[in-house]
Amino acid sequence: MDLNTLWFILIAVLFVGFFILEGFDYGVGILLPFLGKTDDERRMLVNTIGPFWDANEVWLVTAGGAMFAAFPEWYATMFSGFYLALLLMLLALILRGVAFEFRSKDSHPRWRRFWDGAICLGSALPALLWGVAMGNLILGLPIDPAMNYVGTFFSLLRPYALLYGVTSFLGFTLLGALFLCLRTTGDLAERAHLAAERLWMPTVVIVSLVVGFGYFVTGMFARLGVNPGVVPISAGAALLATGWFLRRRFHGWAFAMLSLTVAFTLLTLFIGLYPRVMVSSLNEAWSLTIYNASSSPYTLRVMTIVTLTLLPFVLAYQAWSYWVFRKRIGAGSHLEY
């Protein structure tokens, strides 16, 4: 395997990490006003992700940095091409980030309502936009021979791409609900379970739609063929297993299965792209690939050594932080946020 492929895989891994970790905390944010009836309950909900959300977001920052280092052309084309969409996402993430920190530091009801709204909206928008972005990557984009995106903001809002947006929105919300089943007690946990049960079926339906339409509107699904292979089938199986475990209230298993669904789904999409990273809809030859968009072999070698050295430590201490805060949050828990 060459380093270009290794880096394509590493960036896929970073996005998988980001989609799962930040996925459930987007979900918690989206559910905040619906599950938390009282201010105390909303505080508890925010505190379930309190110690984690910032480190989860670093997965996104790292994925962005890794794209810049390993595939600078990809970084440049995608981020300048998705300019307004990315701006919208950044505005949402900025508001959401400070909202966690600020909401409970003043007791005025209007202050808290405002920041709760910011958490909800600031989680909902990125959850939606990431799906739309993935959908557009799958559909291909108007990219000229100089690797510049020549479409507009509105040409990103294609129906099939929006369908991806709804999928990621529902998927992340479901993941958030399952996370809350594991991290709360009593009434809150019960409400989270109900929310998860209600969200599962629509998620299955929308994923079926994405797959079904996918065979008609994208080249990628046609390439997969009738027997798509182990990865996409595992994604589907894991999603069905999520529902099975959820019914039986095995929340840990359900959460694990949905995380696997997210991972396998993303891997399916990345495999579908490979070896391209951005497909040009104007001319296949103008697509960005892991070869024409990449850094030099020397830089890839340096980055490989650094990343493979550091990543195990990151995984270890992040896992440890989840172990430290494994206790559920309920009435009487000490709330920091």
Add this chain to the structure above:
Amino acid sequence: MELTLARMQFAATTVYHFFFVPLTLGLSILVALMETLYVRTGDQTYKRMTVFWGKLFVINFAMGVVTGLVQEFQFGMNWSEYSRFVGDVFGAPLAIEALSAFFLESTFLGIWIFGWDRLSKGMHAAAIWLVAIAANLSALWILIANSFMQEPVGFTLNHGRAEMVDFGALVTNPHIFVQFPHVLTGGMATAAFFVLGISSYHLLRKPPDAPVFLRSFRMAAVCGMIASVLVILVGHSQGQHMVLTQPMKMAAAEALWESQDPASFSLITIGNEPERRDVFAIRLPRLLSVLAYNQLTGEVKGIKNLQAEYEVTFGPGNYVPPVAISYWTFRFMVGAGFLMLLLAGISLAYVLRERLEPAPPFLRLLPLAMALPYVANSSGWLFTEMARQPWIVFGLMRTAEGVSPTVTAGMLWISLTTLTLLYAALMGADVYLLAKFARAGTADAAAA
């Protein structure tokens, strides 16, 4: 038009981001010291200090995190041609910063904030030390990236772009050895003045928790004095390095139109920038040579001479940065720095003579002095970036060549307006909360 807007946006978002960064760099170390003293002595006053300053640290930190998101993405968004040209070199330190520092910082800050009753005292103190180390490590990596823009090393031009050939040279860029210590000590000075200002506010009111603020004041006076001396000394060597590697930047800082030997230092210059001449100037003879070379003679090159030199090297074009902006931002930075040295010196004198109480006028002055490091930090960055113009990477790429070709003026207006409005509103909320918790003292900090 697009270029101007993109530059305005980069300046606005970056200066804003750097309101929060230096305090994070310095205050993380001070809070870690306070908690270490608590763990070693068991003294509750140190614990109250840790909790009180820790709360202010966390509010400030959140703003640094979210404004940092924009930093990570805007090279690609607004400077795509720049990203394509330097990505092979410049992307690596950014990615390594996230991997080696941001993960560590965010994970252990989460552990520190939420872990008071879940970790042993020693482990808890270790967590804030990791935050402090990671914060300052992230500064090192981003400055390695910036140093490449100031003084490109370890690369070769290949396939129409800069490609890394020597990672070791990139991270040991001579520029980083003067820039990183300057930012590090600047961060410590920022934190020291933050603590001095808020402690003075409380000491004036003689509250029941006065011991907390007396001790904070002492610690900050010592750290502030050390940092103020070092930031000036390091700044001095940075200036000397600048004379050698970016002489145009020094010439602009001094409004020095013609080369001089021995060179004079400008005390005040009112210049005519288009005609490149003085309207009115008071210059101190020989002082610039002394600053540049530590000796009474030595040529410092002037703007006109350098312009002629660069035309020969790089071809026709304007190689003169905005002189008035360079001149004044440099003076604001240096002026604020020396005022800080003076105030830190007086604070330390009070501490050493153990008579803090009888100086209410001075205590009233220090809360105002909290603004000084912010003036110095912001004008310092504006200076070093503006006075590098027209280059985005010195000698390699012009700023005008780096901008995204597909991002229109309309899109830029939208982003510049929304970001500015959001940032302004958040500044209001941030200052409100900081002031609220700073005023509350430690009674509230212990309870919350």
